[in-house]
Each structure stands twice: as C-alpha cells, then as structure tokens.
Amino acid sequence: MLKIRLKKKCKKLCHAVIAGICISGSLLTTSLLAAELGYPEKEELTFGFIKLTDMAPIAIAYEKGFFEDEGLYVTIEAQANWKVLLDGVIDGRLDGAHMLAGQPIAATIGYGTKAEIITPFSMDLNGNAITVSNEIWAQMKGNIPKQADGKPVHPIKADALKPVVEKYLDAGKPFNMGMVFPVSTHNYELRYWLAAGNIHPGFYAPHKGDTSGKINAQALLSVTPPPQMPATMEAGTIYGYCVGEPWNQQAVFKGIGVPVVTDYEIWKNNPEKVFGITKAFSEKYPNTTIRLTRALIRAAKWLDENDNANRPEAVKILSQSNYVGADREVIANSMTGTFEYEKGDKRAVPDFNVFFRYNATYPYYSDAIWYLTQMRRWGQISEDKPDSWYKDVAAKVYRPDIYMAAAQSLVADKLLLKSDFADLVDEDGYREPQKHFIDNIVYDGTAPNDYINKFKIGLKAGDKL
Template sequence: MRHSTLPCSLLKKTLASVSCAAFLVFGSVAAPFASAAEPEKAELKLGFIKLTDMAPLAIAYEKGYFEDEGLYVTLEAQANWKVLLDRVITGELDGAHMLAGQPLGATIGFGTKAQIVTAFSMDLNGNGITVSNEVWAEMKEHIPMQDGKPVHPISAAALKPVIERYKAEGKPFNMGMVFPVSTHNYELRYWLAAGGINPGYYAPAKGDISGTLNADALLSVTPPPQMPSTMEAGTISGYSVGEPWNQQAVFKGIGVPVITDYEIWKNNPEKVLGVSKKWADANPKTHKRLVKALIRAAMWLDEGNNANRQEAVEILSRPEYVGADAKVIANSMTGTFEYEKGDKRSVPDFNVFFRYNATYPFYSDAIWYLTQMRRWGQITETKPDSWYFDIAKQVYQPAVYRQAAEELIAEGKAKASDFPAADESGFRAPTHEFIDGLTYDGRKPNAYIEQMKIGLKQDSVL
C-alpha cells in the first residue's frame, strides 16, 4: 500500500540502503523517468471526494502508474466539493476529481469565478436516486409490477402523488443533491421534470441562488457521505448521489434506490480531472503524464469485462479512499445494483471507466451540462449555439488527451483502436437514450432546450 508523498520515501520501500539521490541516478527504475520531456513538477497533491468514481486516482496510485510517469502523488480526501474547488483555484491542490459541471460553472462565473480546465473524463454513470422507506411505500402504489417486482425504469410520476400529499398537508418535500453544478443535481432535476414535477429555478440576477423558485420539490446541498444519515434523521426524504451512498441506504434499511442515472441518461458523463488553466499552462508535460497514468488506470478498471473490479473494491474500501464496507461498494462496482432489499439486478455498465470512450473529453458532454444550467436558470439569459461551443472549447482539452494517448500507443501500453478516431469532431453522435425519449444533439443546444416541457426556453426571463 502506498502512502508516501516524496520521491525518496517511495523509493526507500524498494531499496532502503541506497540514498534517494543515488537511486535516481543509478537505479534500474531511473530509465523510464529519463526522457527529453521531464515533468515540470514531479510532486503533486490531488484531491478527491469519497465516492467510488474516484477509482482512477486510487488505481493509478496503487498500481504505480503515476510513478511510471515520474510523478509522486499524494491523494487527499476533501470535505466537500466547494473546498475541493477552492483548493485547486488557490494552488493548494494541483488537481482534483471534480464534478463535470465544476470547471464549466467556474468558467462562466456561476458561484466561484475561475478558469478550470479538463483533459480527462473520469467515468460514465455511477449515480442513483434514493427515497426513504416511507416515500417508497407510497410510490409503490403507482408503479407497475411484474413477478412481484417493480418494473424499471421508475418514472418520477410515481412520486408526484406523494409530493401532492405533502403540499396538501403544508409540508415541504425536501431532497438532497451534492452541489448546484453537479451531475446529481441535473439528473435529479431531469428525472423529476420528466415525471411532471418542477424542481425549481435559480435566479442569480435577483439574488436567489437557492434553486427553489416555483419548486414542487425543494433540492438542497448535502455532502455525499452524509446523505444516508440526513435522510434517516428526516431532514430530507430522498437524494441523488454517487456510490456507495445509495447502496448504503439499502444495507442500513433506511431507504430504497428507485433509479440509476444509467436509466435516466444511458452512459452519461460524470466526473473529470480538473486543474486550473494557470497550472495546465505552466505544467504541460506534467499534465500530459498525469492523463497518461489515469488512462492506464481506467483501462485496468474495465479490463477483461470488469475482471479487476473485486480487487478495485478492496482498494476503495480502505479508509484513505472511500472508507465504506467492501460489500457495499461491491454491490454496484462489480456490475450489479440493489434496489429494494433483495432486488439485486445486473447493471454491468453502472460504473464505466474506459469503454465507450469514457475518458475522452468530448465537447458535446460539456455542452449538455451548459444546456441544463440554462434550463434551470443558472445561465440567466439566452445564448447562441456558438456561445455553448466556445465555452466547451475553453474548458475541455482533447488535444492534451490526444498527446497522452499517442505516447501510450507508441509505448505499447495501448492500441489506436482504444481511442476515438483521429478525425473525430469532439461531438458524440446524437442520442435519444433518455428516460423521456428526447434526442440530444450537442451541435444544436438551443433546439435541445426548446424540447423540454419544464424548464426555461430561449426567451424566458425569471
């Protein structure tokens, strides 16, 4: 197990009797580090939140992929997404496991204004929406059943009567999500709206950044590890979060995951590696090497039809990483997902780290997030399609990814076929694999927004 922060301390594990300096000069492992393009910065501190989708960082560390690139990395868990972002901005962290919406939100100035970029997408899918046992008991009355089990995917229309009862009793219906620009927020909103429930609007021009204007369900921020206990306390009646915190509710017997994000939007982008633009500009060789190590980790995680996942589970369960029971993590990480207690179903793509070009920073992925920011009022006014393209290109850096991939191919660690075609445009093909059947084409963001029954349209003003 690696816990070192300095090159010397890492190397002492291998040859304690030889000085660090001598080992670097004469040791047999020096050769992979000696190149014409040494990293500008070798010692890095990377942040993460205790979620299973931080796995590429943990695997790159544990398998020595960072060291192969001459990088000596410290991985450090962060208290919440805001602290993580702030520490990347100030330079206390060299980079971090980030919500895909964070670099975009920072760039457009929603919340903290900063230039954050990404050259690596960490995963697809990985989230779920959970409700309390009380809410689930009411929802089941409105859900089709087959062989005694609920038919999936479950529409939020089944939740609507519950919310209406709360309203009739003069009570708010509260749900948790992890951050205003998180995938979890947008997925929860998408699911609710597809079922005829308005999750509310942001009105920053009016000083209202609660996101609850005209809301049927009130969404608020709760840190991921605190989701189960907050629901158990009755503060919230449900939440949208990444693993293992949906499965934790099942194991504790306090709630039921009703839908995965795979069922809301099949193979949706989730986290990214975020670094400040200033850092990326100052450390291009280090940045490329960092991406190389993470690509290798992602490949390992999906290798052999998820053959390495049980080993990954054991690594992630350690307290320095996710720190949850291995059985809880394995429930989703190994290709299954448990909804109601005992209702475990096969979901082989619940966590995807490399296949389907998961690691490539597609512009169309960035644009989807921006459309949701506009839909719910975080972007306060109509923008032309060209604006969406420009922001995506400011934040997403496929050229850096390409350089990393090309070196891995040249080194024999990957094949050209592992990556998108050299002439790809940065846009995934249009897809209609959403719970409401709408088609998303990243080249036509405004046309996409106009399809939504609930949400701001081109000329809407709050």
C-alpha cells in the same frame, strides 16, 4: 484531512535525468518516449477527491504505480466537500482533483467562484442513483407497474412519485430532497427525472441574487455532502436524494431507503466526474499535465479491462479508510456489475460504473454543452446565449488535445493499444445525437438551443425570471 503518501521506490529522484533515473542504486536508461515527452516540470503533486467510488482512477493510478511510472510523486487528500475541493485547486493547495463535471464549466463562466479550470480527462460514465426513504417508497410502490414475479418494472419514472409530492403539498408540507452541489450531475439528473414526471424542481435567478434553486418548486432541492446523505435522510431532513456510490447502496444495507432509479436509466452512459486542473497549471507544467493524464488513462483501462475482472481488487482498495471507507460489500454491490434496488432486488447492471469503454475518458465538447444546457434550463444562466457561445465555453474547458497527446504517447510507448483509441482518430468532440433519455428527448450537442426548447418544464428561448 486524510492524506495518502506515495511509497517511493527511491528516496530521491535523481535530477541528472538526462542520462537515467536513480532507483535503488541502479541506473535505468530512459525510453525515447520519455525524452520526447519531456520530464515532468513538477514532480511532487497533491490531488484532492471526495469519498465516492468514481474517484477510483486516482486511487488505482496511485496504487498500481502509474503515477510513479511518469515520474510523479503524489499525495492524495480526501476533501470535506466539493466547494473546499474546488477552492483548493483554485488557490494552489491542490494541483488537481476529482471534480464534478459542472465545476470547471461553472467556474469558467463565473457561476459561483470565477476561475479558469480545464479538464483533459473524463473520469467515468454513470455511477449515480436516486434513493427515497422507506416511507416515501411505501407510498410510491402502488403507482409502479409490476413484473410477473411481483417486482417493480424498471426504469421507475417520477410519475410514480408525483401523487406523493402532491399529497405533501396539499397538507402544507414541503417535499425536501438532497443533491450534492448546485452544479453537480446529481442536481441536474434529479431535476431531469423530476421534471420528466411533471414535478417542478424549481428555478435559479442569480441576476436577482437568488441561488436557492427553489423558485416555483414542488420538490425543494438542497445540498448535502455525499457521505452524509443516508444519515440526513434517516433523520427525516430529506425524503430522498441523488448521489454517487456507495451512498445509495448504503441506504439499502442500513434498511433506511430504496434506490428507485440509476442515472444509467435516466441517461444511458452519461458523463459523470472529470479530473480538473487550472489552465495556469496546464500552461506552466505541460509535460506534467500530459503525464498525469497518461497515468489516469492507464488506471481507467485497468478498471474496465477483461470485462471488469479487476473490480474485486478495486473494491478492496476503495474500501480502505483513506479512500472511500465504506464496507467492501457495500461498494461491491454496485461496482462489480450489479445494483440492488429494494432489499433483495439485485439486478445485473454491468455498466453501472464505466471507466474506459465507450470512450469514457475522452473529454467530449458535447458533454460540456449538455451541462450548460441544464444550467440555462434551470436559470443558473440567466439569459439566452447563441449556440456559438456554448461551443466556445466547451472548447475552453474540455481539452481533447491534451487527452490525445497522452493517448498517442501511450500507444507509442506500447503501454496501450492503438485499438483502444480507434474510435477517436477522426473525433470532432461531438457525440452522435443521444436518444437514451428517460423522457425520450434526443440530445444533439451541436444544437443546444433547439435542445433546451424541447422541454415542457424549464426556461426556453426568450425566458427570463
């Protein structure tokens, strides 16, 4: 288990904090804001993460001293996989973690491990891609329109993959692809892209004990931990995968595969990871919860400010073995405003990773509801639910009240500007209907059942396997 221990400015936090904080023998008076917020009830914390570039807000909050500014002394531990990470938060070994957005939602409704997990902070937008092996790319390429310079027209739809999948199936060969976890964005994005190209990714039937997700599937999706994706594909176990960075760019650098589409092209500015804690933690340590949220908001702002000017420094930090541990050049290939598809085909994608702009850090109810619609679409939710159920679950898991308390206190403390949160003043938690999907289907989070019924492939009202 990799651990990162915070370099404390003092060996011990003076507990006579009513008067001030003891740092290297000097007495610093606390701000009025600190008194208003209250001191953290729990000062020493352990956070978990998976080796992906979108864990960056945690790393930056640590490295830039934002956690320490809040009186929080943090240990950060890399986790083996998403299940180990979730279990660590549930059993208290971890106080919080970089999580798949679907994990707190699934835990709350009892899909998999039952637990009350909340999120006061959405960690990022976008950041994933779908990669196929060189062998599959060679077969797809002829099905893709070309630009004047001979390079493929993007976005590449799964229509180009469909004849390849059909050829494998006709030959009696299963078409295997990888994703990182059953309730991950990657699973739903890969399914969304495949289904939009009329390739069935399969159903789940938990009420029958079937959690494989392969019922009626033309493409068979299975779980592989993110850092193992390139090697698993190189070994021929899977023909492609959906994963976060840097593991798509790693395939390009190793010369073993081609990223064909980013999640930005599947759903523009889609929510990706969240920071998850137990509901019990938030209730037992309310000041600590607001303070860790403050630190993460500041980190996200730092990552995006001045048109991503800090990204090269962030890449250097993330390349360390105790964080992501990939080569700096591999991480930079996507995190500094570009993305490389086929080797040599590097294109400008300034919003491939978004950490703060477009209200990226705000936990929208409608984001949570989108995940629930996909769980229902693919059978992880076995039966119909009324729209009110979707909204109630979202409100249990996503906590904009905690987020706004943190944001308002940062403005009061002059650490961020009021304009940084101007769009959130009258926010009701629901984004305007979103139109930028690869299949042009519009998503309105206030009408989840209407949305589910729009899809050609997937369960609809009244359907049950």
